[in-house]
Amino acid sequence: MKNSLHTLLKLTNFELERLSKFLFTLMGLTLLINLAGYIYTPTQYMGRINEYLTQNSATADEAVKAFGHFSFYTVTNTLWIGGPIALGISGLLFYSVFIWYREWFGKNTFAYRLLMLPVSRMTLYFSKFIVIFIGIFSLIATQMVSLFIGYPIVSAIIESPYFRELSLIESIQMNPLFLFFFPLDFGYFVIVNGVGFVVLLVLFTVILMERSFGVKGIVLGIVYSLIALAAVLLPLFLPDLLNNRYLLYGSELMIIETILLTTVGVLSLFMSRHLINKKITV
Amino acid sequence: MIELKNVHKSFGRKQVLNGISFTANKGEITCLVGVNGVGKTTILNAIMNLTPVKKGEITIDGETMSPAMYNKVAFIPDVAIMLPQMTVHEAMDFMKDYYSSWNCKRAKEIVRFFRLNMTDRISDLSKGNQAKVNLLMGLALDVDYVLMDEPFSGIDIFTREQITDVFSSRLVEDRGVLITTHEIQDIEHLLDKVVLLDDGVIYKEFNAEEMRETEGKSVVDVMREVYNG
């Protein structure tokens, strides 16, 4: 047990090393694009205010009436923040596929080495899985840190009559994007991560199916993911199937959803174990 | 002893192995020969659990393949299997990290034997040197069996000579070696057993030396008989 944990640690570290360049690029891009937003958006607002003031010889109050107050929320609601988040999600989704296929394609076939390591092949699987989650959380942490850096920058650029005193946490809580990615609401955070967890497990299973059975595996993978999708969407249709919208309470549907997600997750895990141990081919 | 019993394998509709049974013993060099596509690599992959077989049984010293067995059997495929961005040194470190059977002393000996530069990146190496790195990764393991897939394919004559020397060196001494190759003439004199494959079945299994002594035929002669006639 201790030995396999140590191997998992080593392999995870190895996989993380391989991810690091890509991850650091994503983290860097997030910080850079965010920073540009922290500077550009308020500067542009102040530019408009100043132009209005000089052209109309207006007072600050009049300018506020014309353009509204500026708060940190205004910045968090722009593509300067949303863009890197979307980039991070798509980047890691791409990497989740790439993390397997890179072992087969190209001049070198590292899959041989990995599959011939004297460790349980599931250790290999888990190391890849954990690394994706470390990637996700690294980006979340980067976004958090970035907001802490951005708040004083925005406050410094916007002159006080135009700045709407909204604390950082208020600005964050107002943005629905952060509700899903930040631990603002425990329930949402668990659900979002739980769904992400299961999606990744299913994706890995589909990839292993393809790596095991080729084209037949792709068809099998699509069928499996559709079945998994139907299973986890069942609670949405359950009230219709029962012909009564009120037979189950929302919380009960959520518990059923959790059980289904867990089932799909565990099933995917077992399937992956079977595939990687018995069916995979180099 | 590596033992294959009635092994079947197909790719789609194509039956590649059709009831293959043979043994490869420790302390012997066994060679799988056959034309391209006859299933030689598939057999090695199947032994290493790198491709599943449809039917049949494969055991190594009576046990089926498990992760722990990778410390007992080494496989040297004919493609580079370490990350190209690794240096030779890093590749060795990687092996040391995961294989309890990794023998550092022997690894260094092999590096010297092949005259490899430890700081070179694998991607910068010539094909011949990449093949040497592959051999290094397999031969530096204290294993009972070594499986080699086409160790001479696509490499220059000098490297080939160097690799041939491996077979007569103590690097393979006492081990069971299972090798597939086209370039049979270079190592023919070193072989103990030859397994001739044709059309998914074993056409002939014989002792190379006995064949030479009793029938006066080389392995290539036998191959010629099979594939030309």
Added chain:
Amino acid sequence: MSKYIKSISLLLFITASLTGFGLYKAQASSPHPELKIVTSEGKPEHIEPIQTLGFVSDSQMPTQSSTVKLENGDFSYFEDLPFLQRLDFSFDPKINDLINDHRSFMRGKSRLPEHYTETEQHIIYTGMESDLHWNHHSSNQMIIAVLDKGSEKEETYSVSLGASGPFYSIRATSIDYPLLSVVVEDFSSSDAAETLVYTFDIENPAEGVTNVVNLTEETERNARIRLGLHYDNTERFITFQTVRQTAVSNYDYTEEISGYYAYDTQAHEVIDIQSFEDIETLLFTDNDTLYVGKALNEAIELYQIDLTGEEMSLISTIEMASPSILHETENYNGLFNQNLSILDGKFYAYGYEYTEDIGRPLFQVTDIETQETLFQGTIEPKDTSKRESTTINLFELQIDPENN
């Protein structure tokens, strides 16, 4: 060790950021503005029977809005409820209370407050099958479920209403135990819906439902019937108005109230009530009494009326906290007087008090006998300077008879 430096740094970075964020969030205040009840007259405890739900929003930040609940004089935000409780939350205070107290009974039953009546001993649910799922849209089956609050025993009856095929909608229910009165809108007639009153004897369920009165026939065939909103549903009378709708274009119509009535659930009769000329007439009921109100500019003259609907006697003149309450009388969901009602001798009213374009919910509770203002006040953000653009809009209101 140096091999692990990147991994350790990343993990430390993640842990530090998440912990830091968690600590920051824990010490930071809620994003929802704290609200307070500002009492300008009377005592704040008199607002306790009022349960209300409202939207708290900010004109400066349109994406931020939250739902606030006022119950027993305390405010709580929907967003602050535990995750699973939020999923079971009903945006109707009465239904919400019923779910909290009788979760098992409420399972599989519709979520419309008018489908529930409550006595000290029983809760009675009356709903159509069509209220449960669109698959049953043409069902004529009415389900009546009675919960004995003492024994927690539930009896369910399924009774047929007329022919199947048309759509039936239960508009109101009222209980004079064991007699249940159900006001049903029947869409079987092709030209216009008819409103019928059915009775059901809970103690003699075998007799089924009896159609006692056709309110449409008793009043005005071509008018719509709009019911008075009652919070108790144990009152003897069900008040209603007839409304004539005249189309002015394909998309618009005008309305005119053509009559005021009350259905007597004991005598099974419709009482025609005289309205005031050229002045708005308000209609109330409380326990066994019927009232009409004359909506003056800043007060209501409240008259008690006899069972013929003709004799009326002035019993009270209630000064309104703001004239806007009277002119904001709300009519939606086919109901009237949503913001004015009388419950056990207390007159409840709510509206909005406007200061500098911002409306604040305004409540008034007056004893109709003594004309004493028991409570008058508004709901406002605690920190008005920071929350000057915060608006509070009430969207559901219920007066809890048990708490009154």
